[in-house]
Amino acid sequence: MQKQGLSLKWLLVGSLITNTGISFIWPLTTIYMHEYLGKPLTAAGIVLFINSIVMIVGNYVGGYLFDRWQPYKTILVGITINVLSALILTFFHGWPSYAIFLIILSFGNGIVGTSINAFATLVQNRRASYVFNVLYFMSNLGLVIGTLVVGLVLPFGIEYIFALATGLFVIFWLVAALKFKVTTAKKRRKQTREAQKIPRQSANQIIGLLIVFVIAWVVYEQWQSNISAFMISHQMTVKDYSFVWTFNAIVIVVFQPVLTHFDNWLYAHIRSRLNVGFLLFGSSFVILMFAHQYWHFLLAMGVLTLGEILAFPGVSTYVDGLVPESQRGRYQGIVNAAASFGRAVGPLIGAWVIEFSSYHVLFFGCVLVLLLFLASFNLFTQRKQAEL
Structure with missing residues (x-):
């Protein structure tokens, strides 16, 4: 029997983990491409722009799947994309593999980000506004932790950054697999069919x-x-x-x-x-x-x-x-x-x-x-x- 609502503590744990993992990677993009891969700043800017566009696609796909498919499986798909992308980047972070898998990671992160926000509406015994406030705090706390750790780990090699991110995404996958199964696909499809248009x-x-x-x-x-x-x-x-x-x-x-x-x-x-x-x-x-x-x-x-x-x-x-x-x-x-x-x-x-x-x-x-x-x-x- 699936639970009808999600415990807030597990949603916050998931948000903290994924934002810490992501903050290991994104702040390094311009520096790594320019200083380590020898690419011009314009190339880094183009990659970041493509990342943002692909994340938009991931946001939309995540929302669509959350409503029309299954919330539980949607977030697992997004986290799996993040795990595989970060794992590949651990071993293949030259050019152009770095840019390619960074963009794929962005797509997965778009799905995960939307799923976390959508799961916020399923938390038990808490108004969504409260959950959104706490989620915003946890996401920023993850960014702070991640950027601090990057400064300590980067001197040992970029591969250690990606390995740490992979490990965090794996932990989040396990948390989601065990704690995020909160609604049945049957119920979700029924709600979708019965949905009325927004005024x-x-x-x-x-x-x-x-x-x-x-x-x-x-x-x-x-x-x-x-x-x-x-x-x-x-x-x-x-x-x-x-x-x-x-x-x-x-x-x-x-x-x-x-x-x-x-x-x-x-x-x-x-x-x-x-x-x-x-x-x-x-x-x-x-x-x-x-x-x-x-x-x-x-x-x-x-x-x-x-x-x-x-x-x-x-x-x-x-x-x-x-x-x-x-x-x-x-x-x-x-x-x-x-x-x-x-x-x-x-x-x-x-x-x-x-x-x-x-x-x-x-x-x-x-x-x-x-x-x-x-x-x-x-x-x-x-x-x-x-x-x-």
Whole structure:
């Protein structure tokens, strides 16, 4: 007899393991391709772009299979792809095998990421909003652990990094195989057949929010790509830039549990939570427009991170509240795909704007576009509520 819900602790363990394993691999892509394989930075950029696009495909496939096939088997397929890809990379990490299996790993990771978010809606005795908050904390904790371990292990050889990642993915496969079998395929197919279409007003709200979400990720990616050069132009070092991300992790670790403690209130005011989060995103770039000293950049990152922990888990919660149970996997896949798309195009858009204008035009544009679409989302939502 299969269980009807998933224990939260096993979902969190799975999220921590998989995000730690993935963080062994992704941060090394540009450095490894350029410094170890001798490829130009443009080649690394192309590989990362393809990875993001393939992850979008994996997100969609994961959501489709979760709803139409079996949640349990869907996540096992995704983890199996990760295990095999990382294992092959342990022994074959030259060119072009490195790029090929990194892209395959990205597809598997897309399936796993969507499956984890969709499983969050099946956790027993916990509202999905609470689970999404804690998942976001665990995923970031995994990234922190992974990046710290990479710095210690990499001097011994890249193969040890891939071997560690493989080991973690195997552990996650075992956890999922033993603890994630929570619904029957028969029940899932029945739910799918009986599913009703999402009301048009709900679908339009989701579309409007996801547009804002994509823009937020485009904005966020400027910190991952172009702001490092902006800081260096202000006589700061790579070490200074690296610590900005350490500060990001500290803010998440400190404040995410606080938000989780107030989950009931945040759930009751979900739209306010989203608005405040995205407004903080915009405010961080207002600070950057006037930034000259290092503490200005730390302040901007702190404001951005508070916006991140408010808005990003809130998007998953908002969407989940508008869709029927039988389509939760599909729509969590769309949420993850939107994030992947923003990550894919963000660095390219930022570099293009900087090349043809300046950093300050980029920062101003980030604020303006984000505020315009956020205002449009709110106006549309208010109008639909008034009609109801």
